[in-house]
Amino acid sequence: MGIKALKPQTRSTIITYAIVIVAFFAVTVLDGMGFISNSLSGQLVPICAYVSLAVSLNLVVGVSGELSLGHAGFMSVGAFTGVVAAGCLTRMGVESEILLFVAAAVIGAVAAGIIGFLVGIPVMRLRGDYLAIVTLAFGEIIKNLLNNFYIGVDDAGLHFSMTDSSSLGMTQGAILINGPKGAVGIDKISTFALGILLVLITVAVVLNLMHSRDGRAIMAVRDNRIAAESVGINVTKYRLMAFTVASALAGAAGVLYAMNYSTITPSQFDFNQSILILVYVVLGGMGNISGSIVSAAFLTVLPEVLRPINNYRMLIYAVVLILVMVVPNTKIYQRLADAVRSKLRREPKVPVAAAEGGEADE
Amino acid sequence: MSKFTDFAKQRREGTKMVPVPSVSIMPERDLGRAPALECLHLGIDFGGLKAVDDFNITVGRTEICGLIGPNGAGKTTVFNLLTKVYQPTRGTIMVDGRDTAGLDPARVNRLGVARTFQNIRLFNTLTVEENVAVGLHNQHHCGMATSILRLPHHWKSEKYYHERALELLDIFDMAGLADHEAGSLPYGAQRRLEIVRALATNPKLLLLDEPAAGMNPSETAELMENIVKIRDQFQIAIMLIEHDMNLVMNICEGICVLNFGKIIAKGTPEEIQQNDAVIEAYLGKQKEVEA
Numbered sequence: 001m002g003i004k005a006l007k008p009q010t011r012s013t014i015i016t017y018a019i020v021i022v023a024f025f026a027v028t029v030l031d032g033m034g035f036i037s038n039s040l041s042g043q044l045v046p047i048c049a050y051v052s053l054a055v056s057l058n059l060v061v062g063v064s065g066e067l068s069l070g071h072a073g074f075m076s077v078g079a080f081t082g083v084v085a086a087g088c089l090t091r092m093g094v095e096s097e098i099l100l101f102v103a104a105a106v107i108g109a110v111a112a113g114i115i116g117f118l119v120g121i122p123v124m125r126l127r128g129d130y131l132a133i134v135t136l137a138f139g140e141i142i143k144n145l146l147n148n149f150y151i152g153v154d155d156a157g158l159h160f161s162m163t164d165s166s167s168l169g170m171t172q173g174a175i176l177i178n179g180p181k182g183a184v185g186i187d188k189i190s191t192f193a194l195g196i197l198l199v200l201i202t203v204a205v206v207l208n209l210m211h212s213r214d215g216r217a218i219m220a221v222r223d224n225r226i227a228a229e230s231v232g233i234n235v236t237k238y239r240l241m242a243f244t245v246a247s248a249l250a251g252a253a254g255v256l257y258a259m260n261y262s263t264i265t266p267s268q269f270d271f272n273q274s275i276l277i278l279v280y281v282v283l284g285g286m287g288n289i290s291g292s293i294v295s296a297a298f299l300t301v302l303p304e305v306l307r308p309i310n311n312y313r314m315l316i317y318a319v320v321l322i323l324v325m326v327v328p329n330t331k332i333y334q335r336l337a338d339a340v341r342s343k344l345r346r347e348p349k350v351p352v353a354a355a356e357g358g359e360a361d362e
Numbered sequence: 363m364s365k366f367t368d369f370a371k372q373r374r375e376g377t378k379m380v381p382v383p384s385v386s387i388m389p390e391r392d393l394g395r396a397p398a399l400e401c402l403h404l405g406i407d408f409g410g411l412k413a414v415d416d417f418n419i420t421v422g423r424t425e426i427c428g429l430i431g432p433n434g435a436g437k438t439t440v441f442n443l444l445t446k447v448y449q450p451t452r453g454t455i456m457v458d459g460r461d462t463a464g465l466d467p468a469r470v471n472r473l474g475v476a477r478t479f480q481n482i483r484l485f486n487t488l489t490v491e492e493n494v495a496v497g498l499h500n501q502h503h504c505g506m507a508t509s510i511l512r513l514p515h516h517w518k519s520e521k522y523y524h525e526r527a528l529e530l531l532d533i534f535d536m537a538g539l540a541d542h543e544a545g546s547l548p549y550g551a552q553r554r555l556e557i558v559r560a561l562a563t564n565p566k567l568l569l570l571d572e573p574a575a576g577m578n579p580s581e582t583a584e585l586m587e588n589i590v591k592i593r594d595q596f597q598i599a600i601m602l603i604e605h606d607m608n609l610v611m612n613i614c615e616g617i618c619v620l621n622f623g624k625i626i627a628k629g630t631p632e633e634i635q636q637n638d639a640v641i642e643a644y645l646g647k648q649k650e651v652e653a
């Protein structure tokens with residue numbers, strides 16, 4: 001009763017937050033009761049990371065309408081910057097894990113945001129397929145650059161090299177990033193609660209942005225670029241804004257992801273990773289934030305759940321993917337969905353006054 | 363309708379059009395102020411085709427000016443030049459006394475030119491209210507961080523957009539449609555919404571490309587009334603392209619006739635109706651059809 005009376009926008013916002021919060025409590029309770037297997041509970045943090053990544057990529061692909069194939073690149077910028085930041089802060093004597101995590105996430109987000117902005121300046125001059133291909137290229141460039149980064153920290157401060165770890169010239173201290181071997185000896189400070197917190201922040205940033213002056217401008221550019229220009233909107237600025245904010249959020253998610261493992265390598269953040277995130281977005285629906293959350297969580301859990309039938313695991317995963325794409329387009333499903341929807345919602349009716357006459361088309 | 367057209371006629375008869383130094387005529391009441399629009403030798407080529415050539419016009423600050431001509435004459439192209447969707451090959455466009463050379467469409471809008479499109483271009487997935495709110499984009503500012511953090515200024519801004527959008531929608535009695543998706547509106551309502559969205563940008567010059575296209579006679583009559591009302595209320599210049607001669611002859615004070623990209627006549631509705639070149643451009647074609 002109550003929820004039906006709200007505006008559609010407010011209602012979907014409430015539902016989106018509710019999904020995350022209910023999932024958090026459900027998982028916590030089930031975990032306490034011992035219903036969650038070890039392998040699944042190991043996936044809780046990655047699930048949160050992928051949900052954040054899907055939601056932030058949806059800001060680019062769904063809300064701003066640009067196909068980006070390099071999201072994993074910004075994720076890795078955040079991940080590696082976060083690892084370096086956490087390593088330095090640990091050396092400086094910061095002990096609180098929460099403080100470490102928050103600082104690393106903020107620094108990772110800022111770094112990924114800056115890189116996203118710089119990459120966005122040339123990329124946002126392009127459109128459609130060209131833009132997609134160039135984002136793909138930038139994702140690969142970032143990965144290959146990181147493959148050549150050697151960073152260490154000791155009492156004298158940070159050391160950086162692009163040749164090998166020995167040229168860092170360190171006798172004591174720790175090597176934080178070791179070229180293609182990636183970051184080793186990371187403190188595993190990510191927790192499920194921190195993951196959920198990051199998901200909530202990501203969702204809040206994206207939804208608050210969508211339902212504001214700037215968000216409307218972003219969606220206006222997506223719906224009709226020429227019309228948006230005609231009402232005085234700086235098209236490049238708003239495409240760049242969506243891209244930069246999404247990159248920063250991907251950076252924070254990268255930190256969450258990295259801090260869940262003791263080792264991460266640049267090659268983990270490749271094109272396949274970007275496509276995986278894109279699959280979550282497409283499956284959840286363009287511009288549909290709660291859809292991204294559900295599909296990212298579902299598709300991350302699925303391979304874990306299927307582990308007992310290991311031989312057929314990826315086969316079933318692929319079949320499910322195809323079914324989820326095909327079934328919503330079948331007539332039976334659409335009838336069912338319409339029936340459910342009309343039960344749940346007050347269908348907006350166009351008043352008679354507006355509908356009368358003038359239906360001719362050009 | 364007739365009551366209205368009489369009113370429009372009286373108003374027009376009360377308007378005295380006078381020659382101005384450059385190349386055009388202008389309502390007497392607008393003299394002594396920079397014209398809303400002044401074009402000098404404006405032209406654009408598409409390959410070998412001179413789609414518009416030597417286009418000169420002056421539009422007074424509160425004038426309703428008609429741009430007519432047969433299909434393919436270059437009328438829409440003129441609007442695309444004025445709004446910089448196309449960069450002119452030659453010539454000057456002055457808006458409110460300021461040269462628009464080198465500006466992009468968004469900047470030209472901020473200078474005071476708003477438009478509607480012949481083939482409707484709404485933000486289809488946004489609601490009616492959001493469409494108008496996008497039009498209000500530059501009338502009120504609210505930064506990204508303020509919105510993301512939901513600071514008090516964000517809520518104040520949203521209140522402004524909401525209230526102002528409803529006010530503007532009320533011009534066409536469309537406030538009741540505020541929450542509907544723009545793409546789902548009937549055709550006539552979409553055309554009206556485009557006008558409201560353009561008005562929201564607070565223009566000095568409003569360009570309407572075939573505003574009555576696809577409307578039935580009663581809708582057209584209402585539209586005529588509303589165009590005059592908008593001019594009176596907002597004190598802006600309106601330039602409109604229209605094939606409905608009843609509408610053009612009734613509400614336009616000055617008319618400019620285009621054929622094959624060139625101006626073939628300019629004047630008051632009476633002058634245009636009696637102009638030989640215009641009669642030939644329009645009726646000449648009709649004779650061919652009859653033959």
Ligand SMILES: Nc1ncnc2c1ncn2[C@@H]1O[C@H](COP(=O)(O)OP(=O)(O)OP(=O)(O)O)[C@@H](O)[C@H]1O
Nearest residue numbers: 408411413431432433434435436437438439440480
């Ligand atoms: N982008 C373009 N490239 C090439 N030719 C163009 C372009 N835009 C318009 N034209 C040509 O310019 C001429 C004028 O077109 P325009 O659309 O301005 O006509 P119009 O007067 O608006 O006609 P209508 O009454 O049918 O809307 C036409 O011959 C058209 O084919």
Ligand SMILES: [Mg+2]
Nearest residue numbers: 437438439480
């Ligand atoms: Mg046209």
